[in-house]
Amino acid sequence: MSCAPIRTDDPPHPPGKTSGHPHAPPGGPSGPPSRRFGRIDAADLSASVSVFLIALPLSLGIALATGAPLQAGLVAAAVGGIVAGRLGGSPLQVSGPAAGLTLVTAELIQHYGWRATCAVTVAAGFCQLGLAALRVARSALAVSPAIVHGMLAGIGVTIALAQIHIVLGGSPQSSAVANVLALPRQLAALDPAALMVSVLTAGILLAWPRIPGRVGDALRVVPAALAAVVAATAVATVAGLRLERVDLPSWRSHALPELPEGPVLGLIAAVVTITLVTSVQSLLSAVAVDRLVSGRGGPAHRSDLDRELAGQGAANIVSGALGGLPVAGVAVRSNANVTAGAVSRHSTMLHGVWIAVAALLLVPVMDLIPLAALAALVAVIGVQMVNITHVRTVRRNREMLVYAVTVTAVVLTGVLEGVLIGIAVAVIVALHRLTRTRITAEEGDGIHRVRVRGQLTFLAVPRLSRVLHQVPHGSACHVELDGSFMDHAAYEALQGWGATHSAHGGTVQFTGRAGTRISEPASETHGCCRPWTPWRNHHCQDTPQKPRSHRLATGLRSFQRDTAPLVRDELARLAREGQRPFQLFLTCADSRLVTSMITASGPGDLFTVRNVGNLVPLPGEESGDDSVAAAIEYAVDVLEVESITVCGHSGCGAMQAMLNGAAEDRTTPLGRWLRHARPSLRRMRSKHHTWVRISGRLPADAVEQLCLTNVVQQLEHLRAHPPVARRLAEGRLQLHGMYFHVGEAQAYLLTSTDEHDIDEVFDRVSPGPPSALEKAGV
Numbered sequence: 001m002s003c004a005p006i007r008t009d010d011p012p013h014p015p016g017k018t019s020g021h022p023h024a025p026p027g028g029p030s031g032p033p034s035r036r037f038g039r040i041d042a043a044d045l046s047a048s049v050s051v052f053l054i055a056l057p058l059s060l061g062i063a064l065a066t067g068a069p070l071q072a073g074l075v076a077a078a079v080g081g082i083v084a085g086r087l088g089g090s091p092l093q094v095s096g097p098a099a100g101l102t103l104v105t106a107e108l109i110q111h112y113g114w115r116a117t118c119a120v121t122v123a124a125g126f127c128q129l130g131l132a133a134l135r136v137a138r139s140a141l142a143v144s145p146a147i148v149h150g151m152l153a154g155i156g157v158t159i160a161l162a163q164i165h166i167v168l169g170g171s172p173q174s175s176a177v178a179n180v181l182a183l184p185r186q187l188a189a190l191d192p193a194a195l196m197v198s199v200l201t202a203g204i205l206l207a208w209p210r211i212p213g214r215v216g217d218a219l220r221v222v223p224a225a226l227a228a229v230v231a232a233t234a235v236a237t238v239a240g241l242r243l244e245r246v247d248l249p250s251w252r253s254h255a256l257p258e259l260p261e262g263p264v265l266g267l268i269a270a271v272v273t274i275t276l277v278t279s280v281q282s283l284l285s286a287v288a289v290d291r292l293v294s295g296r297g298g299p300a301h302r303s304d305l306d307r308e309l310a311g312q313g314a315a316n317i318v319s320g321a322l323g324g325l326p327v328a329g330v331a332v333r334s335n336a337n338v339t340a341g342a343v344s345r346h347s348t349m350l351h352g353v354w355i356a357v358a359a360l361l362l363v364p365v366m367d368l369i370p371l372a373a374l375a376a377l378v379a380v381i382g383v384q385m386v387n388i389t390h391v392r393t394v395r396r397n398r399e400m401l402v403y404a405v406t407v408t409a410v411v412l413t414g415v416l417e418g419v420l421i422g423i424a425v426a427v428i429v430a431l432h433r434l435t436r437t438r439i440t441a442e443e444g445d446g447i448h449r450v451r452v453r454g455q456l457t458f459l460a461v462p463r464l465s466r467v468l469h470q471v472p473h474g475s476a477c478h479v480e481l482d483g484s485f486m487d488h489a490a491y492e493a494l495q496g497w498g499a500t501h502s503a504h505g506g507t508v509q510f511t512g513r514a515g516t517r518i519s520e521p522a523s524e525t526h527g528c529c530r531p532w533t534p535w536r537n538h539h540c541q542d543t544p545q546k547p548r549s550h551r552l553a554t555g556l557r558s559f560q561r562d563t564a565p566l567v568r569d570e571l572a573r574l575a576r577e578g579q580r581p582f583q584l585f586l587t588c589a590d591s592r593l594v595t596s597m598i599t600a601s602g603p604g605d606l607f608t609v610r611n612v613g614n615l616v617p618l619p620g621e622e623s624g625d626d627s628v629a630a631a632i633e634y635a636v637d638v639l640e641v642e643s644i645t646v647c648g649h650s651g652c653g654a655m656q657a658m659l660n661g662a663a664e665d666r667t668t669p670l671g672r673w674l675r676h677a678r679p680s681l682r683r684m685r686s687k688h689h690t691w692v693r694i695s696g697r698l699p700a701d702a703v704e705q706l707c708l709t710n711v712v713q714q715l716e717h718l719r720a721h722p723p724v725a726r727r728l729a730e731g732r733l734q735l736h737g738m739y740f741h742v743g744e745a746q747a748y749l750l751t752s753t754d755e756h757d758i759d760e761v762f763d764r765v766s767p768g769p770p771s772a773l774e775k776a777g778v
Contacts, residue, residue: 040346047340048350050223051094051333055081055351056358057229058333058381060246060366061374062097064166065159066105068114068325069255071248073097074359075324081352083318084327088311089304090286091345092293094333095315097325099381100281101274103155104415105326106162108270110174111262118257120267121320124274128313131275137283137305146399147406147422148284149390151277154410154418156385159378166375169194176411191372193241197232198376204228205380223336225377232373243370248363256323273416274316274326282312282329289329292338402426435459437483441467448477456481458489468497473504480511567603574604581607584635586628586714587647588614588654592742595647607635613654613710614646615676616717629721636723636733644718647738648711655706679717680710693761694739694748708762711737711750737762 055077063073080095088095108117131137161179162172169191173179208224210216219227236243260267286303308329315327337347358366394403405425410418437454448471452464471477479494498508585595585606595601595608609631617628635641648655657663657670658677665671683689684706691698692708699705715735718724727733737750739762748762 040350041343043341043343044347045350047337047342047347048354050340051337051347051351052354052358053226054223054336055094055096055333055355057225057369057374057377058099059097059355060369061378061381062099062102063325064371064374065099065102065163065378066325067109068105068117069323070246071254071359072114072323072325074355075322076319076327078352078356078359079319079322079324080315080327081355082349083352084311084315084329085345085348085352086311087307087314088286088329088345089307089309090289090329092334092338092342092348093282093286093289093303093308093329094337094348094351095282095312095327095329096333098278098281098328098330099159099378099385100152100155101277101326101328102378103158103410104273104277107414108274111266112260112270115255115258115323116260116262118255118320118323119260120270120274121324121326122257122317123271123320124278124326125313125316125318125320127271127275128279128309128316131279132306132310132313135306137279137309143280143423144399144402144426145390146394146397146402147419147426148280149387149394150403150406150422151410151415151419153386153390153403154407155415156382157407157411159382159385163375163379163382167195167198167372167379169372191243193236193243194370194372197236197241197243197370197372198379200235201228201232201373201376202380204231205377228377229369229373232376233369236370236373237368241370243372245371246366246369246374248366254323257320269416276419277415278312278316278326278328279309282308285329285331285334288331289334289338292335399426399429402429437463439463439467441470446476448472448475450477450479451482452480453482455483456486456490458487461489461493464490465493465497468493468501471501471506473501474506476507477501478509478511482512571603579604579607579639581605581635581639582642583607584609584632584639584641584644585647586610586614586616586644588612588649588652590649590652593647593649593740598740598747607631607639607641612670612673613652613658613677614648614714615654615673615710616646616714616721617676618717619721632718632721633723636727641733643734643736644724645736645738646711646714646718647740648707649740650704650707650742650744652703652707652710655710656703658706659702676717677710677713680706680713683713684709695762695764708739711739715750 056074059073059077060070061073063070066072077096080097084093084095085091105117108120112120158176161176161183164183165172165179165186168186170186170189173182205224205228208220208227211219235241283305286305286308290303312327312329319325319327333351337351340347342348391400391403394400402422402425406418406422408418409421412418413421434455434457437452437456437460439450439452439460441448441450443449450467450471452460454460456464468479479498494510498510501508581604583606585599586609587593587595589610589612595606599606609628611628615628616632619629632644635644654674654677658674658681662668662671663674663678663681666675684691684702689709691705692712693699694704694708699708715737718735719728724733724735728735739748739750740746741748747765749765751761751763
């Protein structure tokens with residue numbers, strides 16, 4: 001296996017130099033050097049072809065959906081790749097005509113004509129250059145995600161409603177409402193040939209990523225969009241279906257921009273709309289690309305958003321001047337670029353070159369494509385813009401009203417108006433939440449309880465102070481704060497009142513939701529370590545009254561005071577019913593590896609075995625460790641765990657000792673124990689095993705390589721234990737490999753297709769709903 005190094009525009013190391021790490025594997029920190037064609041990396045060349053195959057049909061489809069000349073989509077794709085790719089600040093982002101701009105462009109073409117729309121695109125590009133000069137790119141990310149997702153969903157609904165008419169063999173109407181009203185009449189006069197081609201296109205597009213097994217893996221080398229359009233074109237051509245097809249006119253008659261005519265305010269609004277939509281979409285896509293690049297295991301990369309905005313502006317100027325559609329960063333093509341292994345901006349630029357070559361040389365081939373196939377392609381994309389994951393996120397964050405209003409407003413009124421309405425609703429909702437604060441007080445069992453429901457801001461400070469000052473001096477008071485925000489004014493008011501109340505002999509306890517303590521008055525016993533102190537291995541400062549030897553006692557007192565009340569019922573249940581863990585978790589004894597924290601598990605969930613190097617000695621081996629074998633037997637036969645996980649970690653001292661030859665010294669306990677890791681070292685150095693990859697890249701150095709290989713090898717040792725082999729044969733046990741990068745606080749899970757390919761790759765565990773981790777086996 002090989003993996004291209006992850007970089008952007010950084011020059012390669014000088015000949016003969018590497019990263020300088022003493023344990024770097026051959027070829028430098030990123031593995032063997034990838035092939036190069038002149039100054040272009042082979043990974044960039046292959047990635048550019050993949051993106052080109054996706055962009056070609058999408059560009060034609062988006063141009064069809066806007067009502068622009070089909071060549072305009074090809075011009076925008078070529079310019080976006082070459083100009084924005086060369087000048088932008090996000091090297092791996094792919095720019096071109098975007099589905100999110102379809103509705104805006106279609107409205108402009110209807111009002112001002114195509115050539116005037118090109119001039120508006122040029123003006124919007126200059127506005128983007130001005131915004132980049134003012135360095136305001138970051139501020140564009142302050143727009144609520146609910147508004148952005150609502151805008152894209154509204155555009156997607158409008159696109160789908162328009163393309164349905166072409167799918168049925170007709171022509172779209174001027175608005176989403178008109179398309180809905182005209183749908184019954186269109187259904188009565190549908191074209192069977194167009195419908196058949198459209199259904200075929202949509203079916204292949206949706207089924208392509210879901211084809212199982214190795215056949216699916218082989219077929220997915222071809223992008224789904226290209227496969228769908230090619231198949232529909234082939235069927236329509238072989239069957240001799242009479243359908244409207246792509247008609248690319250001669251470049252000699254290509255339309256160029258002209259000065260628009262119309263109300264000045266309307267033209268200004270058009271320029272502002274194109275500027276805002278292209279800018280926000282491009283910047284959000286650039287941030288998403290940064291996450292993708294970091295997610296595949298390379299060094300964290302942060303785009304220069306102001307430069308990216310300038311690059312998009314230059315691309316829109318050139319695209320509009322050449323008669324192309326507006327240009328923006330596109331998440332789908334950017335994702336394909338990163339996934340295909342692109343390492344620099346060369347891949348983006350080359351994809352633009354391939355588009356230009358195809359636009360000049362492949363016109364006869366593209367003229368065979370049925371318009372119904374392109375309409376089905378864009379309709380599916382429009383439906384997918386209503387992202388269910390985004391809807392769930394918005395709902396979880398209680399912004400469903402903003403999302404729904406934005407979607408409805410975009411569909412009924414247009415993009416700019418819909419976004420402005422969404423922003424207005426978001427502001428109203430935010431003000432409502434800030435002002436909706438309920439403060440109540442009651443007394444019971446000699447304790448005065450003050451409850452605050454909602455966000456605690458300066459607006460609520462007068463009411464809060466009035467209620468707090470009604471609490472008698474010298475009494476015990478509990479203040480429960482049930483909200484996600486408290487500004488500085490409210491904090492000062494609470495702390496000031498608390499200090500005054502304590503000075504008069506009273507006691508104060510601040511709690512959060514469900515009664516969890518978030519604050520307590522200063523005291524001599526634990527005044528320096530408060531529960532809100534960030535967890536990062538902090539300890540109370542040593543004092544003459546509190547020697548270092550009492551840290552354990554201090555921690556135990558903290559547990560009894562803060563944690564024990566919360567877990568006492570659950571532990572009592574476990575004491576009655578006995579342990580029923582679902583997993584045997586075998587990991588290293590390293591103090592930095594906190595199993596309950598990284599697996600989000602609690603008492604009774606994991607049956608944990610820890611030893612130096614997370615080793616599993618083979619059964620019956622000389623100098624073996626029966627304690628590990630006994631734990632395996634007990635977990636499998638008695639506790640009947642569902643799975644076993646072997647977890648390694650970065651910077652493992654045992655693996656470093658192995659590389660230093662500690663296993664050769666049989667006179668020490670450590671040397672004798674590390675003999676069980678010798679197979680891992682042999683596996684790493686063997687030519688018969690591929691190097692283990694981590695999230696698509698090779699390990700950073702020899703230590704990380706051995707840490708990963710050791711997890712794979714210990715899983716094989718597990719299979720040799722009779723209880724494990726028996727349960728595996730019965731299909732009642734699963735084995736999992738895991739790697740935890742301590743410095744990045746990032747977990748990786750071993751993925752494989754079968755036991756003979758178990759050393760394939762460790763994939764990064766991304767933040768997501770709990771079900772994602774459960775399916776992964778953690």
